[in-house]
Amino acid sequence: GAGVSQSPSNKVTEKGKDVELRCDPISGHTALYWYRQSLGQGLEFLIYFQGNSAPDKSGLPSDRFSAERTGGSVSTLTIQRTQQEDSAVYLCASSSFPRGRVGETQYFGPGTRLLVL
Amino acid sequence: SQQGEEDPQALSIQEGENATMNCSYKTSINNLQWYRQNSGRGLVHLILIRSNEREKHSGRLRVTLDTSKKSSSLLITASRAADTASYFCATDRAPIRAAGNKLTFGGGTRVLVKP
Numbered sequence: 001g002a003g004v005s006q007s008p009s010n011k012v013t014e015k016g017k018d019v020e021l022r023c024d025p026i027s028g029h030t031a032l033y034w035y036r037q038s039l040g041q042g043l044e045f046l047i048y049f050q051g052n053s054a055p056d057k058s059g060l061p062s063d064r065f066s067a068e069r070t071g072g073s074v075s076t077l078t079i080q081r082t083q084q085e086d087s088a089v090y091l092c093a094s095s096s097f098p099r100g101r102v103g104e105t106q107y108f109g110p111g112t113r114l115l116v117l
Numbered sequence: 118s119q120q121g122e123e124d125p126q127a128l129s130i131q132e133g134e135n136a137t138m139n140c141s142y143k144t145s146i147n148n149l150q151w152y153r154q155n156s157g158r159g160l161v162h163l164i165l166i167r168s169n170e171r172e173k174h175s176g177r178l179r180v181t182l183d184t185s186k187k188s189s190s191l192l193i194t195a196s197r198a199a200d201t202a203s204y205f206c207a208t209d210r211a212p213i214r215a216a217g218n219k220l221t222f223g224g225g226t227r228v229l230v231k232p
Contacts, residue, residue, distance in 0.1 A: 033219060033220075035220075035222075042222060042223075042224050042225070043205065043207075043222035043225075044222075045219040045220065045221065048219050056219065059219070089158070091159070091160065093160075095218075104218075105150065105162050105165050106150070106162070106220060107162060108152070108159050108160040108161075108162070109159055110158050110159040111158050111159055113158075
């Protein structure tokens with residue numbers, strides 16, 4: 001059906017508060033990715049979920065960042081005790097992973113623009 | 118550090134002209150993808166080229182891949198004002214048959230097509 005959706009579109013928060021960002025992947029896509037795009041850092045990988053496998057958390061910048069994916073579908077990225085340097089656009093992507101193939105196209109959502117004051 | 122580096126960082130052309138941008142990367146890849154981004158929001162997938170392919174076309178887009186030089190180029194022919202956007206290359210470095218393929222992005226090329 002529809003593409004990847006993310007909510008909220010924009011989030012303004014105060015330093016020190018926790019935020020939750022949501023991603024709804026394309027139905028049937030088994031792989032889900034979170035990326036961050038900030039000035040001066042470009043687009044950087046954060047975390048990746050594939051089916052029931054343990055997530056690849058190698059891109060998370062600190063232990064204030066965590067993510068979960070419930071029921072193999074919706075994912076939530078949580079940032080605790082936000083800092084001003086967390087301000088960025090957070091992008092979610094999903095892809096299908098047919099057996100025996102690698103490197104499928106990732107489809108991106110519109111992103112959540114986070115501003116930490 | 119970014120796996121991909123793009124060149125030029127910015128490009129300004131007249132409508133109807135061709136736009137060419139290049140991407141270089143450092144390690145072996147499974148595939149390379151090009152994306153477009155308008156106004157700093159969602160990325161739109163343009164084209165994927167696999168490591169065993171050398172050239173691929175999609176409409177007005179032409180992508181080349183030279184794995185010996187670890188570089189790729191994106192050509193937009195007969196550009197339109199609507200092509201104004203930032204263009205990113207992204208590489209998939211997962212080993213063959215791995216279950217994950219996180220992308221590593223270049224810094225992007227900002228393209229302005231003047232009417």
